[in-house]
Amino acid sequence: MADHSEVAYTTADGNDYPAHEATYEGFLKFATWGTAAVIAIVVLMAIFLV
Template structure:
């Protein structure tokens, strides 16, 4: 059987955790501002289209 005592991705060469965290922060900002934009559009539609 294979030895699975060590997780491969934690020791892989080329892992750039700083870039990973920056990408995650960008994704969180996109979701936050995207959700706010959609909510604003729906509110404006409810006001002006009724």
């Protein structure tokens, strides 16, 4: 039976953690601004479409 004691992704060559973290930071920034934009649109709709 195969030995599963070592996790492959922690020892794999070529893992680019700085690029991964930069991508995640970009995603968080996009999600934050996107949420703020949707809230602004809903508020403006509530004001002007009543």
